[in-house]
Amino acid sequence: MKINPILGRCGAVLLLLGLVTVSRADTVVSVNSGGTWIGFMNVFNLPANGGAYQFGSAWGTADLDATVVGTNVVLTPNTSIDRDVPNDTFWWVGGAGGAPNKNMDASYYVQDDTLAGQTVTFMGSCISNSLVAPYTSVAFIKDFDSSFNLIASTNVPMVEGTPFSISLATTPGHHIQYGLETLGPDARIATVASLGQVIVTGPGGTKVTIDSSKTWIAHMTVYNLPKDGGNYVFDSGWGISDLAASFSAGIITVAPNVSIYRDVALSDGFWWQGDGTGNKNMQADYYVENPALSGQVVTFSGYVWTNTLGTNWFTTAFIKELDQNNGFALVQMVTNNLIGTNFTISMSTGPGHTIQYGIETFGPNVNSAIFPNPGHVLVSSNPPSSGPLITSLPNPVYVNVSSNTSITVAANGTGLSYQWQKNGANLTNSSTVAGATTPTLTLSNVTGAAEANYSVVITDSSLVSSTGKTYVVVFDPANLSFDPHAVLNGFINQFGLNPDGSAGGYISGAPYATDILRSKVVNGVAYIMPNTALYDPNNAALVNPDGSPNRFLEQDWFIANDDLAGRTLTFNGFCPSNSVPAEYTASVWIEDFIPSFGSFTSANSNLVAGQPFSITLATTPGDHIQYGIRLTGPDNSPTNTDTISAALVSIATPSLASTVSGNTINLSFPSVTGHDYNIQYKTNLTDAVWQTLTTVPGTGTNLLVPDAATQRTRFYRLFVQ
Numbered sequence: 259m260k261i262n263p264i265l266g267r268c269g270a271v272l273l274l275l276g277l278v279t280v281s282r283a284d285t286v287v288s289v290n291s292g293g294t295w296i297g298f299m300n301v302f303n304l305p306a307n308g309g310a311y312q313f314g315s316a317w318g319t320a321d322l323d324a325t326v327v328g329t330n331v332v333l334t335p336n337t338s339i340d341r342d343v344p345n346d347t348f349w350w351v352g353g354a355g356g357a358p359n360k361n362m363d364a365s366y367y368v369q370d371d372t373l374a375g376q377t378v379t380f381m382g383s384c385i386s387n388s389l390v391a392p393y394t395s396v397a398f399i400k401d402f403d404s405s406f407n408l409i410a411s412t413n414v415p416m417v418e419g420t421p422f423s424i425s426l427a428t429t430p431g432h433h434i435q436y437g438l439e440t441l442g443p444d445a446r447i448a449t450v451a452s453l454g455q456v457i458v459t460g461p462g463g464t465k466v467t468i469d470s471s472k473t474w475i476a477h478m479t480v481y482n483l484p485k486d487g488g489n490y491v492f493d494s495g496w497g498i499s500d501l502a503a504s505f506s507a508g509i510i511t512v513a514p515n516v517s518i519y520r521d522v523a524l525s526d527g528f529w530w531q532g533d534g535t536g537n538k539n540m541q542a543d544y545y546v547e548n549p550a551l552s553g554q555v556v557t558f559s560g561y562v563w564t565n566t567l568g569t570n571w572f573t574t575a576f577i578k579e580l581d582q583n584n585g586f587a588l589v590q591m592v593t594n595n596l597i598g599t600n601f602t603i604s605m606s607t608g609p610g611h612t613i614q615y616g617i618e619t620f621g622p623n624v625n626s627a628i629f630p631n632p633g634h635v636l637v638s639s640n641p642p643s644s645g646p647l648i649t650s651l652p653n654p655v656y657v658n659v660s661s662n663t664s665i666t667v668a669a670n671g672t673g674l675s676y677q678w679q680k681n682g683a684n685l686t687n688s689s690t691v692a693g694a695t696t697p698t699l700t701l702s703n704v705t706g707a708a709e710a711n712y713s714v715v716i717t718d719s720s721l722v723s724s725t726g727k728t729y730v731v732v733f734d735p736a737n738l739s740f741d742p743h744a745v746l747n748g749f750i751n752q753f754g755l756n757p758d759g760s761a762g763g764y765i766s767g768a769p770y771a772t773d774i775l776r777s778k779v780v781n782g783v784a785y786i787m788p789n790t791a792l793y794d795p796n797n798a799a800l801v802n803p804d805g806s807p808n809r810f811l812e813q814d815w816f817i818a819n820d821d822l823a824g825r826t827l828t829f830n831g832f833c834p835s836n837s838v839p840a841e842y843t844a845s846v847w848i849e850d851f852i853p854s855f856g857s858f859t860s861a862n863s864n865l866v867a868g869q870p871f872s873i874t875l876a877t878t879p880g881d882h883i884q885y886g887i888r889l890t891g892p893d894n895s896p897t898n899t900d901t902i903s904a905a906l907v908s909i910a911t912p913s914l915a916s917t918v919s920g921n922t923i924n925l926s927f928p929s930v931t932g933h934d935y936n937i938q939y940k941t942n943l944t945d946a947v948w949q950t951l952t953t954v955p956g957t958g959t960n961l962l963v964p965d966a967a968t969q970r971t972r973f974y975r976l977f978v979q
Contacts, residue, residue: 285373287436289331289382289460295437297322299336300363304443312360318853320882323450324366324438326769330385330604333438333456335393335445336362342880349444358443367398367437374401375430381423381460384416385557385602388454388649393442395456399426402433413439416456448664448698451650459604460555466615467639468560470508472546474616476501478515479541481780483622484908485977487835488780491538501542503617509563510617513634514571515540518623529623532947533938536622539780545576545616552579553609559602561641562648565727566633569681569711569934571621573635577605580612587896588791591771593618596635597653597727645722646671651714653728654743656819657704658735659958665712666698667726673719681710681955706732706931706958709743732931734958735825738848738885739909741932742779744817747886748772750792751812755892759841761810776901777815777887782933782979783834784907786815786889788842790896800893807892816886823850824879828872829861830930832910836867837903842891844905848875851882862888870910909933914976923965927976929956936977937963943973953979 299322300314321338324331339349339362350356380399389395398413412426416438428434438458445453478501479493498504502513518538524530531537558577567573574593580586589611594601596617607613617637624632641647650668657663667676678685678699685694690708692700701708709732717723729743748770754762772778776787789811794800802808829848838844847862861875865887877883887907894901912927912935929935933956938948951965951974965972 285376285378287368287370287373287378287380289458294368295319295324296367296369297324298365298367300365302361302363304359304361307359309361317364319366322364322366322440324364324440330602331366331438331458333364333366333395333440333458335389335440335442335450335453336364337445337447337450339444340447358445360444361441362444364440365398365435365437366439367435369433369435371433373434374428374432377425377427378434378436379423379425380436381421382458383421383460383555384418385457385459385559385604387416387418387456389440389442389456390452390454393440393453395438395440397422397424397437397458398439399424399428399434399436401426401428402435403429404431404433406433416458449666451652451666452668452697454650457602457604459557460606464551464554465557465559466546466551467558468508468510468637469546469639470505474498474505475543475545475547476503477543477545479543481539481541483537483539484780484783484979486537488539488778488783488785496542498544501544501619503542503544503619508638508640510544510637511634512542512544512573512617512619512637514567514619514621514624514629514632515542516624516626519626524625530625531950533950534625534628535950536624538623539621540619540623542619543576543614543616544618545578545614547612547614549582549612551613552607552611555604555606556613556615557602557604558615559600559639561600561638562596562726563636563638563642563645564725565597565635566713566725567621567635567727568629568632571619571632573617573619575601575603575637576614576616576618577603578614579605579607580614582610582612586612588773591773593771595653596637597651599648599651599726600641641670642722642724645720646674646716646718646724648714648716648724648726651726651728654745655712655728655730656733656744656821657701657708657730658733658821658825659705660703662700662702663704663730664693664698664700665728665730667714667716668697669716669724671716671718675717677715677717679713679715682713701730704730704732706734706929706956708732709931709957710955732958733819733822734931735822735827737930737958738822738827738829739831739930739932740779740784740887740907741817742782742784743932744819746772746777746779747816747818747884748775748777749814749816750775750789751814752792753810753812755808755810759810759892761812761890765809772815775813775815775889777813782908784815784887785904786813786844786887787904788838788889788891788901789813789893790898790901792893793895795895805895807894809893811891811893813889814886815888816884818882818884820882822883823877823881826874826876827883827885828874829885830870830872830910832870832908833865833867834906834908836865836905838889838891838905839900839903841900842889842903845888845890846871846873846886846907847888848873848883848885850875850877851884852878853880853882855882865905865907909978912976912978914974916974921966923967923972925963925965925974926960929958929961931956931958934979935961936979938975938977939965940973941971948975
């Protein structure tokens with residue numbers, strides 16, 4: 259069950275506008291203080307065709323291409339027409355493949371008629387505005403009479419890095435609206451990334467960036483690999499160089515951890531596997547800590563000059579809020595995957611908390627003899643003074659099997675040339691690949707083998723290069739999995755807690771960072787744990803006087819992909835472990851919401867340790883599709899041992915078969931896209947360690963791996979990552 263879902267085709271669509279009453283006659287409304295968003299679209303002919311008004315109607319906020327990321331409202335040119343009617347000559351000049359034929363005036367707003375008769379002030383701040391001409395965006399207040407004739411209005415353009423404050427004296431009995439309006443032609447999905455966007459947040463706050471004058475701190479958190487349970491092992495403050503992080507001339511360099519290879523012998527089984535690869539996952543945080551930022555809207559921005567990390571590692575920018583009164587427990591976090599472009603993240607923080615912002619790198623410790631160049635990320639407060647700057651690159655990119663997709667990169671610079679790569683190897687044009695040396699790469703009739711890291715190396719006329727990276731996620735509707743490369747969303751519905759431990763009346767629902775859900779994916783295995791982040795002994799609504807919980811929570815952790823609508827979907831997998839106690843229930847689910855999110859159909863199955871699962875749901879074209887993992891039960895104190903339990907989800911366990919051809923042993927097994935398969939062997943079962951034969955990516959088909967073994971006997975095993 260999900261109440262007030264917020265994830266649609268374009269991401270979160272929860273309105274964050276609200277109001278704070280200053281006096282009886284004057285009211286201040288602002289971005290990021292609660293409320294309900296409404297979407298409306300007015301359609302006009304293009305100015306070249308006279309600009310005449312065509313029609314107007316209420317639209318879903320996702321169809322406006324208006325979303326919420328953290329505490330920010332993000333507005334982009336409208337692409338829903340391309341999605342829904344890509345060949346209609348009313349919308350496109352000449353129909354299929356044609357240029358835009360209409361101007362779209364998208365209003366994303368709050369209507370609050372209780373404001374009528376007051377002087378209304380609307381405040382906020384434009385974090386960034388990269389819209390290209392002719393697209394524009396404004397903040398507005400509008401006063402309509404009882405028949406919705408516009409009586410008075412005021413607006414202000416969105417200027418990057420500039421706060422805004424507009425006021426309007428309104429008339430008693432009228433309809434009052436305030437919000438954000440984006441105007442410009444309908445856009446093609448393939449090119450929208452190059453058209454820019456607007457990011458708006460609340461008034462006030464503090465901007466932070468990559469600043470070498472601040473005190474940067476190093477911290478390492480160590481986890482077991484998924485094959486060993488993926489659990490937390492320890493964490494501690496580390497030297498900055500031990501993180502493989504450095505600061506030089508205003509540029510941060512972060513890379514996978516190599517200090518273990520320098521300091522600890524390969525014979526140490528705690529850190530190294532028998533084949534010499536890393537045996538722990540390292541979460542390296544390089545950050546600034548500033549309690550003085552608490553209670554403010556904190557915005558962290560910068561530029562990613564280059565990202566050349568290998569497949570096993572990723573880097574994010576983050577803002578974290580920690581509760582000083584609860585052992586520095588995480589209260590909330592926002593992140594941005596650093597793929598080779600500019601980034602901006604923002605978060606509204608609570609008073610009295612500790613605020614951290616910085617760069618986090620995650621992945622296994624590195625044996626330099628095996629991975630001499632695992633890659634790195636360069637981050638700064640400003641774009642490079644020379645060389646191309648990547649300004650937009652979508653990440654990730656979704657595509658269904660047998661479909662087509664395009665990836666467009668936008669960059670500033672002169673005399674730019676382009677080279678697209680797949681998993682680090684240069685691409686060339688073929689029957690399924692086009693544009694390998696252009697800004698737009700097109701993949702046609704994709705199979706599961708198309709799921710991979712894609713990077714683009716852009717070189718300017720001075721032969722200076724920048725590299726950006728994205729990930730293509732391939733969905734097989736007949737065999738969906740919890741692919742860690744997709745965007746993983748978090749949502750919590752709160753209910754009262756009945757004496758018998760069941761859910762009482764519905765209270766509220768909101769999106770939450772996956773850390774708040776206590777969920778994570780480690781090398782392809784998903785973990786979800788009972789919630790402790792919402793337990794607050796100082797809040798009687800959440801916790802009873804005796805310390806027992808007073809809330810029943812539904813934690814939903816899911817992938818949203820509306821392009822799956824209209825197909826019969828099957829979500830397959832396996833539950834390696836489920837240790838949650840009886841008061842909690844862990845399950846997997848698929849849900850199909852009608853366009854307004856007003857109702858849904860679903861399929862679900864409880865998770866049973868050691869058992870596979872498979873659920874199927876026939877969906878309706880045009881609906882919103884989500885699937886994922888759910889954990890229901892009480893919030894609980896972090897000291898309650900029940901909360902260290904977890905439910906795990908992986909792909910279905912593959913069977914490994916073998917045949918012999920001459921001196922070659924052919925190993926075969928079924929695979930799932932989005933996961934890697936590590937084949938290991940022993941010559942004798944009494945050997946101390948297993949050796950890695952190879953690691954291959956899943957393609958959604960049966961894979962064949964040859965082993966030209968010279969030994970008469972070998973023993974094999976298969977790990978899924």
